[in-house]
Amino acid sequence: MKYILMMNGTRASFAEYAKWSKKDMEANVAFMRAFSKQLKDEGVYVATEGLGWPDQAKLVRAGQDGTPITDGVFPESKEFLAGYWIVDVESSEQAYEIAARASAAPGPGGVPGNMPIEVRQVLGSHSDLGL
Amino acid sequence: MTAQPSDPPIEHLLRELTPQVLGIVVRRFRDFAAAEDAVQEASLAAAMQWPRDGLPENPRAWLTRVAFRRMTDHIRSEAARRRRESEAALEMDQLAPSVDAAGESDQDDTLILLFMCCHTALTPASAIALTLRAVGGLTTAEIAHAFLVPEPTMAQRISRAKQSIKDSSIPFQLPTAEERAQRLRAVLHVLYLIFSEGYTSSIGPQLRRADLSHQAMRLTLLLHHLQPDDTEVAGLLALMLLTDARRLARTGAEGELIPLAQQDRALWDRQQIAEGVALLSATLPKGAVGPYQLQAAVAAIHDEATRPEDTDWPQILALYDLLNRMSDNPMVALNRAVAAAMVHGATKGLELLDALKDDARVAEHHRLDAVRAHLVELAGDREGAVRHYRAAAGKTASLPERNYLLAQAARLSSELPLTNEQE
16 A cells, blocks of 8 residues: 655744755755665655745646636745655555654754654555455 | 567466476576576566567477576676685586476476465565566566556565565475465465455556456466365355456446446356356365355355345355354454345344444444445435445545545435535
């Protein structure tokens, strides 16, 4: 079964990240690279992407004639998706275990950041026979 | 995906020959992991060359020769590596192949391969992938495609499975008589999982290629030929035939699920049903009745009813009673509740469901809510049914199933007085 692990950051945490020291940032990037490689080696990797930052984000709605109306992100938005992993695992517990590893990515001073990771199941077309 | 066989007869031949050739190579070189890679490479080479150059005179000997050559290369490079490390020379010429000498043990080989690939030391996902490749003869790309994961991920999963087999040092031989029954159950379970995984609602052209249900039936038929006297192998094969016979009726034009009672029974595959029934009829009198045979018997009763109202529910209930006594499986208990409701009324079915509320294995399963919704609806409580259909929709991991459950809720709530919908 497939799960998407979504790393969400607050607007403030993106601003904080931009101020990290070079060393801290390099450690974080190295962790993310190694983490992706681990998922591949474990045979559970499906996809991962990092996203552009909230200051580039736009909210889009269809106007009367279907033309896009774009707007900056509303100031009241508190959480933004920073990036995600999709993994194919045997159980929800295994997905949670992987999410916890992602959450432990090092922050400033190498201390685990403990970022919240939202875990959601990806729906498939296969339905169990119930036999 | 460029190295895929495009010619179906060649594709079928390769899948049939793969376990035979693999058996020969493993016997010769005693290294399952490397042999499996070598056979996969030989098979890919065949898929490229045979459509272009024509079939070789003896396709199996051709594959064996190429696989032996790959193995010899592998051993040479391993030896060279070791020589670099230890300066120890290894004489390789003794490994020149005597092609196709092990023909008579094909059948045992295939059986041993199945036992190895479905070893209980492996996780289900690893066992499935390895079985499809080593015994099913599918390419890594095809298996990856069927499970919608990237090819390197599937390659890694297979390679880890082989490593686990290596680490557990399972010998390449048939299990002892005592072990055999239990090991065979594990094989049947893996084949059943492959079938179940492939029993998908979307049968688009790209999914047909590596149609997992079809592969599961092919492998179970192979196992049935190897173990014709095992009644549960026959039972599983019958179950697959009788279930798969409804495939075309099971989904609508948009891939939406159609439940048994609403299926167009003219679309059921009568010939396949006849095959399944004949197999089951020949098997049941042999005596050793197990869960797969009983489930096949239930499937046969559904298949033999011309109209839903002709279904022999008392007999289905009797079969579920037997199954329930035989195994502690909450899914069986759920199905039994449905059958009891059809025989004795919805109240009886709901009573049986209540007993499952505290069973952690199904308490949070969408099927418990779905069955409850169905029975509550039968009992005439539309509002309750809407609530349970929606609860089930929130829990299922299948998109077509969620759409079906929400449609049931929508159908019922459109029949309700408007005030009930304004929450």
